[in-house]
Amino acid sequence: MIVLLDNGHGSLIKGVYQTxxxxxxxxxxxxxxEGEFNRAIVNGIIEELTVLKIPYVNIAPEYWDVRLxxxxxxxxxxxxxxxxxxxxxxxAGGGHGSEIYTSPGETKSDRIAILFGEEFQKEFPNRRLRxxxxxxxxxxxRRFYVLTRTKMPAVxxxxxxxxxxxxxxxxxxxxxxxxxxxxxxxxxxxxxKVEIFKEDFPINFxx
Numbered sequence: 604m605i606v607l608l609d610n611g612h613g614s615l616i617k618g619v620y621q622t623x624x625x626x627x628x629x630x631x632x633x634x635x636x637e638g639e640f641n642r643a644i645v646n647g648i649i650e651e652l653t654v655l656k657i658p659y660v661n662i663a664p665e666y667w668d669v670r671l672x673x674x675x676x677x678x679x680x681x682x683x684x685x686x687x688x689x690x691x692x693x694x695a696g697g698g699h700g701s702e703i704y705t706s707p708g709e710t711k712s713d714r715i716a717i718l719f720g721e722e723f724q725k726e727f728p729n730r731r732l733r734x735x736x737x738x739x740x741x742x743x744x745r746r747f748y749v750l751t752r753t754k755m756p757a758v759x760x761x762x763x764x765x766x767x768x769x770x771x772x773x774x775x776x777x778x779x780x781x782x783x784x785x786x787x788x789x790x791x792x793x794x795x796k797v798e799i800f801k802e803d804f805p806i807n808f809x810x
Contacts, residue, residue: 604800606652606659606792607678609690609749610645612638613668621668627695627765633776635765638668640775641691644762647785657796675752687715687795688757690749693775694764700731704759705742706750714799716742716758719791726787760788
């Protein structure tokens with residue numbers, strides 16, 4: 604199994620943010636750029652996957668905002684039966700909690716999304732997972748470009764809300780909070796490897 608990691612949006616180049624919007628300025632309390640956050644989480648996942656010897660590819664390692672079409676084109680060069688696509692984001696627009704997205708319809712992506720949702724709930728038992736059980740499972744379904752145009756199973760995580768000050772202050776802008784987000788992604792990836800791709804992996808995570 605190869606994990607195709609996608610840190611959504613651009614980051615900072617010489618102090619200049621590369622994506623219009625996708626940020627929240629809390630004035631003297633700090634500012635969060637979604638693209639920087641996304642890269643911090645993906646880089647943390649990469650560090651842990653390296654230790655675990657789980658193969659991965661960073662689909663968009665550049666600091667500028669790589670076009671969605673380019674991300675998908677890069678991903679689709681890899682074998683569809685031995686890969687899955689993981690896009691990491693943080694939310695905005697009012698609200699609280701996190702979400703796991705897949706493309707519409709019943710697909711292998713749904714099974715992967717369930718594992719991510721379960722690991723989120725274990726890591727953040729007192730936080731809201733924003734779900735949609737109308738089709739029988741917890742994922743939300745949208746026709747996001749990276750979910751519908753990739754040939755392999757694909758999930759997108761929206762990790763808390765940048766414009767919710769409590770979530771910004773206590774989770775998104777802290778080392779501890781970011782590490783917990785990294786941890787639930789990595790634990791989910793291990794479960795995907797064992798339960799979906801049926802590959803042996805002798806490891807027990809501490810609860």
